[in-house]
Amino acid sequence: MYFLRKAAIIFNTIKAVAFVTYKEWAAYRSHILVSLFTGPIYFLVQYFIWKAVYSGHEVINGFTFSQILTYFGLATIINYLIMDFADWNLQMLIRTGRFITYILRPLSHRLFAFSQKVGHRVLGFWLEFIPVYLLFFFVFGIRLIPAKPFWFIVSLILSYSIMFFINYCVGMFAFWLTRIFGVMEMFRIMRNLFAGVFIPLSFFPITIQKIFFFLPFQFIVYVPFRVFIGSYELAGITLSIPLVILFQAFMLGAVMLVAEIIWRFGIRRFTGVGA
Amino acid sequence: MKKSPFSFIHVYLISLKNALSERMVYRGDFFISSVIALLFEFVVPMITLLIYSSGSSFPGWTMNEALLIQAIFLLAKGIAFPFFFGIVFNILILIREGSFDILLLKPRSILFLSIATAIDINSMGKLLGGIGFFVFIITRFPSIGPAQWAAFGGLFLLSLSVFFSFALFLSGTLFVWVGNSRMWEIFNTFTLFGMYPQSIYSQPVQILITTAIPVALLASLPASVLLGKEPVYLLPAGIVAGVLLCAGILFWHGMLRRYTSAGG
Numbered sequence: 001m002y003f004l005r006k007a008a009i010i011f012n013t014i015k016a017v018a019f020v021t022y023k024e025w026a027a028y029r030s031h032i033l034v035s036l037f038t039g040p041i042y043f044l045v046q047y048f049i050w051k052a053v054y055s056g057h058e059v060i061n062g063f064t065f066s067q068i069l070t071y072f073g074l075a076t077i078i079n080y081l082i083m084d085f086a087d088w089n090l091q092m093l094i095r096t097g098r099f100i101t102y103i104l105r106p107l108s109h110r111l112f113a114f115s116q117k118v119g120h121r122v123l124g125f126w127l128e129f130i131p132v133y134l135l136f137f138f139v140f141g142i143r144l145i146p147a148k149p150f151w152f153i154v155s156l157i158l159s160y161s162i163m164f165f166i167n168y169c170v171g172m173f174a175f176w177l178t179r180i181f182g183v184m185e186m187f188r189i190m191r192n193l194f195a196g197v198f199i200p201l202s203f204f205p206i207t208i209q210k211i212f213f214f215l216p217f218q219f220i221v222y223v224p225f226r227v228f229i230g231s232y233e234l235a236g237i238t239l240s241i242p243l244v245i246l247f248q249a250f251m252l253g254a255v256m257l258v259a260e261i262i263w264r265f266g267i268r269r270f271t272g273v274g275a
Numbered sequence: 276m277k278k279s280p281f282s283f284i285h286v287y288l289i290s291l292k293n294a295l296s297e298r299m300v301y302r303g304d305f306f307i308s309s310v311i312a313l314l315f316e317f318v319v320p321m322i323t324l325l326i327y328s329s330g331s332s333f334p335g336w337t338m339n340e341a342l343l344i345q346a347i348f349l350l351a352k353g354i355a356f357p358f359f360f361g362i363v364f365n366i367l368i369l370i371r372e373g374s375f376d377i378l379l380l381k382p383r384s385i386l387f388l389s390i391a392t393a394i395d396i397n398s399m400g401k402l403l404g405g406i407g408f409f410v411f412i413i414t415r416f417p418s419i420g421p422a423q424w425a426a427f428g429g430l431f432l433l434s435l436s437v438f439f440s441f442a443l444f445l446s447g448t449l450f451v452w453v454g455n456s457r458m459w460e461i462f463n464t465f466t467l468f469g470m471y472p473q474s475i476y477s478q479p480v481q482i483l484i485t486t487a488i489p490v491a492l493l494a495s496l497p498a499s500v501l502l503g504k505e506p507v508y509l510l511p512a513g514i515v516a517g518v519l520l521c522a523g524i525l526f527w528h529g530m531l532r533r534y535t536s537a538g539g
Contacts, residue, residue: 034457038464044480047469052475053331060329118284182397189315198318203325 008171013107014115021119035128039076040135046072047140057143057273061202061235068200074198074225080128081121082220086113090171091180099273110168110259117164147230151241155227158248159220165255166191166216172259173265196222201234209235219248260262286383287391288393294394309400316352316401319470320345334516336472339415340502346409347501348470348494352430353398353405355438359402361393363458366446371454376536380536386527389446422502430497433516441466443523447530469493473507484514492516 025032054065063071089156090113093099102109136142145151170187192198194217201212201222211236212218223244226232232244239247257272294512298305320342327338352360354376366389369375378388413419445458471489473481482489492512 028454030311030452031455031457034455034460038457038460041464042467045464045471047474048480049333049471052333052472053326057331060331177303179301182304182309182311184316185305188312189318193318197324199325203329205328235521256464 010111013111017115018119020120021116022123025123029123029127032124032127035080035124036131036135039080039128039132042071042125042141042142042217043076044138054130058155059135063199063200063202069142069228070144070229071200071225073136073140073144075137075221076222077129077133077144078156078159078224079197080132082155083124084117084163084167085120086117086164087167087171087180087184089113090168091174094174094270095168095178099270101269103267107144111135112123112162112264113163113168116264117160126137135242141224144228146228148150148227148241151187152224152227152243154245155224155248156170157222158245158252159261162216162248162252162255165259166220169255169259169262175269191217191220195220196225196255200225206235213237216251219251223248278297283383283387286387287394291394294396298396303423305397308397308442308531311400312397312402313400316349316404317408319467327357333472333475335474338499341411341472343412343416343502344498345470346405346412346421347431347434347497348466349401350409351434351438351493353402354435355400355442355518356398357395359390359393359439361395362442363393363397363446363449363462364395365389365393365453367451367456370449370534373536375534385531386524418503419503423503427501428499430492430500434497435515436491436520439488440519440523443520443527445526447523450530450534466490466493468511469495471495471502473499481507483508489515489527491518 044240050065050072052069054060054068058064060068090099090109093102099109101113105112133144166187170180170184173183177183193256194201194212194215196218201209204212212222219235222234223232227241227244228233230241232239232241323338323341323345326332327341332338333341347420351428366375378385378392381388383391383538403464407439445462449455449458465488469492470482473484473491473495476484481491489512490507496506496509496512502508
């Protein structure tokens, strides 16, 4: 009973904060709609690059031309679903000292930030995800229908949460450094590179793939893509889809633990003064 | 009163000094940002490297030739971003806060002040990286003659003028599209076309990127000229770059008239 009551409180909190965030960002919907332009154009560039690269080749690093297009199409729309700015928000609150108003509240800031992400991405779902999905489907002929829909949705939820906790950890560096644009940018590039946003991870040399295997980043884009096509392979390691989802869940647990540890050390550094 | 060119240089140098002093307050972040800004630029060359090391290629282009395009792009960006492209971020912030008025009160050209107060010290890393990358790649092509270098020099100036035109269009738009931080995304998406050999695109796209939005001039055409390849649509691209620059200046001033001081 206690747990049910607690779960209801958490659910209501997420709903309330998400709704306010949704309303707030809906005022800037034209900014979000930029994705309708940038997503397809980015995809078009990828189409030409890979069309040239595949001339005379059927398969490169385990990908056919059609699979590589699906990969980039999927990477684009996954990004719309899991996109996150927890790092930026947190560093801004710490830097300006406004974070003090959050630690006075009877609510974990992590839950608050997560709820904000929910609201922001609900807006992104129908302003970015659906239109670009339809564009890919009807204009580019990219049929983004998962091989195993249930596991794909589970994988996406886990990817969504891993992305949030990684970004939140990055944002907490502001407790020490105050201004962390450089650190944020560094993690953004690392995250996108190691997650396979720019190029599938199987294009990297095998030694680097082995390193990627143990990092949390592959679980953001590469794993959801593999779950989407129904087979997982990295660094010569093949795993069944339920097993890779289990690893993804473990990785979520690990990044949550890291977030908790950084929080406990970081919050002691917070002075509330701002800079 | 007409100002001498030296007074403009003086103001610009003072702004450069101020930008550096301001950034030195957060030295740790500055050094990390500079290195990261540079590393980010190497993502596309790294993709090219991975493509070629997997046994594939861009038809008609060796790996070093493809990397030369990206080195030229980084070199041009390394000049544009620290010295004038910061105008986009500057206008974004000033308009959103409603504090652009402060610049309007000052006795200099408003466009000049918007550029001078926007020097992006972090992007100096791009410049150093661009020079280093360009020198590293160009040494792989020892037989480039003076005529090719001269043609390249002219096209490189056009490349910078295209960067400047983009800066004018993007920052001008921000006078009415207040606070839209996704301007870079639009810029990065478009310029991605310019980072690969022009020949990989279909004929209509090649025409589009040379005679409508001349992103091919950013690096692909200068690289073709430098390598002695036959560049296509070179003359129309050059004319369009000039038209784009004039249109950009007119556009920027036209949008300036719509500035309301209200913030956003």
